[in-house]
Amino acid sequence: MIKAYRCDGTAELILPSEAPSLLDKDVLWLDLLSPDREEEALAERLLGLPLPTREDLKDIEPSSRLYMDDHGVYMTASLICKAESDAPLLGDVGFILGAGRLVTVRYTEPRAFGLFTAALGRSHAQCTSNAVMLARLLETVVDRTAEVLEIAGMRLENLSGQVFVDRSHAKRRQARFLEDRLFDIAAHHRLVSKTRDSLASLSRLVSFLLSVGLVKDNTEARDLCQVVAHDIQSLSEHAGFIASNISFMLDASLGLINVEQNAIIKIFSIASVVFLPPTLVASIYGMNFQIMPELTWVFGYPFALIVMVLSAIIPFLFFRSKGWL
Incomplete structure (x- = not known):
């Protein structure tokens, strides 16, 4: 044009x-x-x-x-x-x-x-x-x-x-x-x-x-x-x-x-640390040893549960007090 x-x-x-x-x-x-x-x-x-x-x-x-x-x-x-x-x-x-x-x-x-x-x-x-x-x-x-x-x-x-x-x-x-x-x-x-x-x-x-x-x-x-x-x-x-x-x-x-991304990774890291102590307690009482006094104790099962809950709560409160959460 x-x-x-x-x-x-x-x-x-x-x-x-x-x-x-x-x-x-x-x-x-x-x-x-x-x-x-x-x-x-x-x-x-x-x-x-x-x-x-x-x-x-x-x-x-x-x-x-x-x-x-x-x-x-x-x-x-x-x-x-x-x-x-x-x-x-x-x-x-x-x-x-x-x-x-x-x-x-x-x-x-x-x-x-x-x-x-x-x-x-x-x-x-x-x-x-x-x-x-x-x-x-x-x-x-x-x-x-x-x-x-x-x-x-x-x-x-x-x-x-x-x-x-x-x-x-x-x-x-x-x-x-x-x-x-x-x-x-x-x-x-x-x-x-x-x-x-x-x-x-x-x-x-x-x-x-x-x-x-x-x-x-x-x-x-x-x-x-x-x-x-x-x-x-x-x-x-x-x-x-x-x-x-x-x-x-x-x-x-x-x-x-x-x-x-770091915040997401931090959450996973803290979650793994929080659940690590309960896993340790559960692993101990999951062993098949013949002599474990807590196995014959009437309050052994509730005691193990309470220990696992406390072992998860204590690290969580510690991380929170440090401002990591």
Whole structure:
């Protein structure tokens, strides 16, 4: 799918069967979403410059993701997608400044693009150039990334409230409650990790963009990019803080699991010690010796029972006085 956006924010869908021979002069942004080979060829013909393929976007070499040639400036960034789902992912998006226009090539749908296109129609300030259009798009991408980090922070706070509860509530929790929370922690770590990767990719892109003459010579675009670079740095620090909280939550959950397991083992250990003396008494009177005075005693059986009960109660009271129970 190919969409053409004008300076005033209006959009037009370009179909291969109804494609114009030339793009209108006021078309400032061409957005290609999951284009097939026919649509790629159409866009290359309308723009007069080559476009990166899906394989090109996946190239992780910095020299292949950020470069300039005679046709324009080619940049690739990894943006966070499906942040609210259980399986967030990074989608590679190509940004091209060439032929006086901004061109984006993507095979995923980051929410930032939808937010940006919606804001274009409501904004009273028109984008005056392709560089300004790209800077404003990157600004929306960073704002969306900040929103994702805020979501991650809120989820982590809720998880912390579930894990760290008072003892009365902790005793009523299900047996595998904490083990299940480990999967939630892993999901939060996955989201924050991908967000940090996206911020690192955006940081390299903006640093490269600030060195491009097309942006350096445009005061508005340069100022916007500098603001975006500062926001990325702040978000990277915040993402690191959230990541450290996730590590703490993981260590704390594992520690609480060990405490609960140790408490269970302690109960079994104390139970075995409590029942050991009665077992000893019962074993003594279970021996088949010929001479055992208590066997012929009328009160021998009750006496043995009382000794076994006392030998169990005394260790129990001792452990309780020590605070081990």
